[in-house]
Amino acid sequence: MKVLMFEFLAVLIALLIWASADLPDRADPEAPANQHLSPDLTRLTESDVVIPNLVSAILADFRSYDTLGETFVIFTAGLAVVLVLQRSRRVREEENPDE
């Protein structure tokens, strides 16, 4: 079973390396990701948002739904920590009421 898994992983790695040869270089202006979205976002930031920080414009304006979700994730994580740790503290107090 282990040999089979290693063979499968080797084939997968070879496939990924072979596929990565077709990827465009980083910062290639001809890449599809740099042809459609990036110029539009840069232009809209200059014309509509009028702030110098492109990252903030994308994070908080173009993708503000995404940031809303991230804030909800952090808030939910905090509430989950509160629920878990408070319960364990109450159980510990019931076990040793002297503390």
Place this chain on the structure above:
Amino acid sequence: MNDRYDSVILHFIARVFLVPLILVFGVYVLLHGELSPGGGFQAGAIVAAALLLVRLALGNRQAALRIPQGLLIWLACIGLGIYMFGGILPLILGYNFLDYAPIPVDWYNQFAGEARTARSMGILIIEIGVFFGVAAVLVLIYDLVAGSSRQ
């Protein structure tokens, strides 16, 4: 991590120099979020770091900036509320959710003497919301894991 670490140098540096500097820098990062690298998440983490430094250096009991747990949860809720307010205000004014174009900024520009656009005002509003949420949740988690005080 509940006990006071007995070192005069650490107490002096933490209380007089580091914590005020970190707090001011956190607010600076928050308010300069649209102009320079920064924003709500980073500012929240920086301010939470200042509050945790007080707890680590002076001990939880003596820490001057101890915040009750209920208040921390309220602060996180208020942060989310500010964010949702920034989203719903354009909705009331007849635009899409989180579309900052109709946010009124003329009164602010007259008051502060700036030339801020409505969209950068909306970004500032939701950055403040994110800031409160992140800072409150980070301090809350530390207080729950390492705090000794029973709330």
